[in-house]
Amino acid sequence: SQQGEEDPQALSIQEGENATMNCSYKTSINNLQWYRQNSGRGLVHLILIRSNEREKHSGRLRVTLDTSKKSSSLLITASRAADTASYFCATALNQGGKLIFGQGTELSVKP
């Protein structure tokens, strides 16, 4: 069964706007990761945040983690058409090992 629930399921914005996606999970975790997937095939790792971290940045990406609420958010600033993809959060219960994915948010960025 899936651990994560993502919200919204779909998001459509204009180029240049910011996109925010949320993820909630059910059990204690070691770390949470965000992945991007184009065309329903291979996933690309975006960013990892550990359970003792609250915020992390990577380029135009900002991830927050609230372990008390068991939730995370991914913010993409100044979006581009090339950001159009599905975005998944994935939780790791232990160091390494399996990832448990949410159902994903489908982001569409219109030029």
Next chain:
Amino acid sequence: GAGVSQTPSNKVTEKGKYVELRCDPISGHTALYWYRQSLGQGPEFLIYFQGTGAADDSGLPNDRFFAVRPEGSVSTLKIQRTERGDSAVYLCASSLQAGGPSYEQYFGPGTRLTVT
């Protein structure tokens, strides 16, 4: 190779047949993972290997599914007596090590399995 490769990229088989899906991880990666993804869903964990041994096979849905990694590199996912419900994209990933600071998993392009 430069990334994780999977063969075949597409496989169409008839219900009841046996299939093998192959994964070549990134050279030097000791951990290898199999997931499957149905349309509109996130990937679902199946099994992962640390070296040659299966460290966690809790995601295999039933005994028709089996995976091996005999030399600690290439892995084969085997599905016996395929059913239409097995149709999905099967994803393979590898990481430098399963338990350590390098948790990032690198995914292959997947094998799309269609059971008719």
